[in-house]
Amino acid sequence: MWMYLGLLAALFLGLHSLCKKHAVQGNEVFPVLLGTVSSGFLFVASFYLFSVFYPDYAQENGYDFQQIPWKTHGFIFIKSAIMAASWVLAYQALKHLPITIVTPIRSAGPFFTFIGAIVIYKESPNLYQWIGFFLIIFSVILYSRIGKKEGINFKRNKWIFAIIGATFLGASSGLYDKFLIQNLSLNPQTLQFWFCLYTILILLIILSITWFPYAEKRKAFKFRWSIIAVGVLLQAADYFYFKALQDPEALIMLLSAIKRSQLIIAVVIGGLVFKEKNKRKKLIPLAGILIGVFLILYS
Template identity: 85%
Template sequence: MWMYLGLLAALFLGLHNLCKKHAVQGNEVFPVLLGTIGSGFILLVSLFLVSVYLPEQTKGLGLHFTPISLKTHGFIIIKSMIMAASWVLAYQALKHLPITIVTPIRSAGPFFTFIGAIVIYRETPNFLQWIGFFLIIFSVILYSKIGKKEGIVFKRNKWIFAIIGATFLGASSGLYDKFLIQHLSLNPETLQFWFCLYTVLILLVILLITWFPYKEKRKAFKWRWTIVAVGVLLQAADYFYFKALQDPEALIMLLSAIKRSQILIAVVVGGLIFKEQNKRKKMVPLFGILLGVFLILYS
């Protein structure tokens, strides 16, 4: 069951990435990021209020917000700091790079998760899983060769380093999620609620320094409907991902890989919508990544 939940998370993540590209294109990155996380938080607040007044009905729907200790709040704040840094880097990179370059690099996230799962959680891969993960990494390297034809030299482009940093931090957060869900026994909606609240507060501090004081930057910001869509789709993806992690048999290395199937939506549909270059050539490494994911699932 947890694999199907992982695929649902991948579907919502793929749609989320398409909306995110539209939201940041030619726009101020930090207020867009605050708008997306804030929109998701408003949705969670609404669900929280419904659970207060209709507790029995919401429990039946699998929505139950539980009280947590001060120590647990500290653990969630750490996750908020990790993901705030990851999103800031990722949104900046997405603004300056094609989605068909950004998304495949992000697809290397399972490799970092794979290593962490072996070292931290003692998850044991088999031969096909090793082949699958290295096939994903090789495919990402192939993307870098194609990226050079679009004027994107990976060694000299700072946004490439930004998206690599965002990918590493995102993978670290994924490993941390297993600790929060399985070891601290947090349910998805409770984790999402407090995580979003603390992330909004962190982003507000960043904006108070980098955006609010500058009139030109405030005027450059454009509100788009996709900002709200990104926030809602992200919460839906996180909900199914955390639900999958609640299963004690769920392997974080496999869940991370399953989530990468989102690139099918981002590269194929996104390439058509945003009319990006070399779409056919990018299908070769895309196939390599999907084959790597398939080998992991098959194994």
């Protein structure tokens, strides 16, 4: 069951990636990020308010919110700090790089998760899983060569380093999620509610330094419907992902790989919508990544 929940998360993540690219094009990155997180928080908060006024109905339907100690709040704040840093780097990179380059590099996240799952959680890979993960990494290297044809030098372009840093932080957060869900017994909606709230506070501090004091930057910001869509779609994806992690048998290394199937939407449809270059050539490493994901699922 947890694998199907992972596939649902991948579906919403693929749609989320498309809307995110639309939201940041020619726009100020930090207010877009604040808008997406805030819209996601309001979406989750609506369920929180419903659980306050109708607690019995909420509990019967599985979206009651837990009362948690301050120590647990501290653990959630750490996750918010990790993801805020990851999102800031990722949004900046997405603004300056094609989605068909950014998304495949982000797909290397399962490799970092894979290593962490072995070292931290002692998850044991088999031969097919080893082949699948290394196939994903090799496919990302192929993307780097295609990126050079679009004027993107992977060794000198700072946005490439930004997206790699975002990928590493995102993978670290994924490993941390298993600790929060399984070790601290947090349910998805409680984690989402407080995570979004703390992330908003962190982003407000960043914007108070980098955006709010500058009138020109404020005027340059363009509100788009996709900003709201990004927040809602991300919360939907996270909900199914956290539900999958609640299963004691769920393997974080496999869930991380399953989520990469969002590439079908982000690369194929995104390449057509945003009319990016070398779409056919990018299908080759895309196929490699999908085969890697398939080998992991097959194993």
